[in-house]
Amino acid sequence: MRAIKILERVIATIPIMFGVAIMVFLFMRLTPGDPVDIMMGQGGAVSAGEMERLRHEFHLDQPLSIQLWLFLKDAFRGDLGYSYVQKRPVIDLIVERLPATIELALGALIFGLIIAMPVGIISAVRQNSLLDRFSMAGAFLGISMPAFWLGIILILVFSVRLHWLPVQGRIDHSAGLQEVTGLYVLDSLLTGNREAVASSLKHLALPAVTLGAGVAAVVARVLRSSMLETLRSDYVTLARAKGASEWMVVLKHALRNALIPTVTVVGLQIGVLLGGNMIVETVFGWPGLGRLVVTAIFNRDFPLVQGTVMVYAFTFVMANLIVDVLYTYLNPKITL
């Protein structure tokens, strides 16, 4: 039964994916200016004859509906167009930058959850204690703080003043890392290169904290309030009455149910992680997808912008799908 529900949910994302692709396509075509000019970006000056040839090659001489069909067909095959500025297929550029972005997003998510879980739980158990007030004030500060500014302040303190952590990049090249997956921390662990582990972690620390701070703040707040609710519920009273230890009550009975709303919020935060990574990658010169897009925008490299935005949206839709599936496992009452 659950498998069918999950399948239904997977199928429901297909029209959304199509919609996303169509919308990105329309934005591209509705941009004022000559499409060939725009597609070429700063790719160069071409003769009128060449323009005609390109127009034919891009099917711009065809009606819009056929153009859309060809665009969708290509996108389905993983062909997201060609960057005339970088002179390479868009999909290659994206795949190349993806590991850096994944590493940063995972780092931020892990940091956010490591902070948020204990803070949320303890704040709820010790409601109105000094610790609770202090951490909730901190969380409030976290949701009101622009990520780019936090990143700069962290650089000022930990790099400029204290010289503890590097300002830019992903690893020191002297560490001599052999790439396996493209996630440097993982790679250095896999190859047993201690120097690389330290170097990659040091480089990851500030960007991950910057990106994860907002996540930590939001998740801690939600977890705290849903814990407060479950701690007041009848089944927790019953568990206490049965003589379960307080530790057991909090972690097994209250937390498990409090996680249900929290998972939804974490799912929504993935959107924030994806958007925020453009900012954080710009602040820290992190060579990921976010840097790629921002540079592409300034180069007016529209095929690349279009492809990357589509990949971002797809990732977000997929992430939400995974969260929804996870949700059914956490909460047997809910069917998708």
Place this chain on the structure above:
Amino acid sequence: MTVSRHVNSPIVGQVYVWRIRLGVWRRNAVNFVDELRKHPLALMGGIVILVYVLAAILAPYITAYDPARGNLRLRLDPPAWHPEGDWAYALGTDAQGRDLLTRIVYGARVSLTVGLLSVGISATVGTILGAITGYFRGRLDDLVSRFADLLLAFPYLIFAIGVMAFLGSGFTNLILALTFKGWVEFFRLVRGETLSEKTQEYVEAARVTGLRHAAIIAREILPNIIQSVFVLSTLRMGHMIIMEASLSFLGLGIPPHIPAWGSMVAAGRDYLLVAWWVSTFPGLAILFLVLSINVFGEGLRDILDPRLKIE
């Protein structure tokens, strides 16, 4: 006989209705101020917001400097309390020798205008669409709801960046980019509330008295929803201000010659080693404003609409 004719006359009836309404509003306003006193933090947030608004309006009277013109001999002057600082430039100067405090005060204009306009337009569009689709359902509802779902598939900042990439930077485009997706949240809120309000007896009663659909939506249903819309607007305002600052930070928002906090922070990035203040102070201005708006918004929610409290 004369009396009943009197009351039935449309003008007298309207005056009567409006007098009751004014009375209710006055009482609500008095209650609201009383409630706000019980939320000292929210009150403080409100006062800080007011200070920002006044500073933005009165900018030319607060500072004698031109936000756009600098003095290159005063490049990167440190803040006043620094040994080399000067009280004439309380927060120091930037790389072009422009007074930071002046630029921050003028920057409030951009942030507040963008915040107000983008939230205002989003709320208006979302409320109208939500009320209509929630009341009538049907094909339009399907269409708008599907479109809203589609917009939700894009992370907000990425959507805004994508739109700005194609439209180009500038004030109008920025508002467009922010509202293009911003209305969805208001639409979903109002649509849901309208759906549930519609089943209430007072709507049926209004229908029986022969009121037209448009009048029922505008005069009967919307007044019951508007508080929630107001609360959501406040809570979204801080978010919009951060979005504008983020886009300006990336160089995709407000054109560089207009002082905006986001681009000021970005400009300071090149001088972190020698002049920490250039990036720090504009960021603090954002933080204080957004913090105040959020505190005020949460207080407002507790007072006006505790149901909205998701957490």
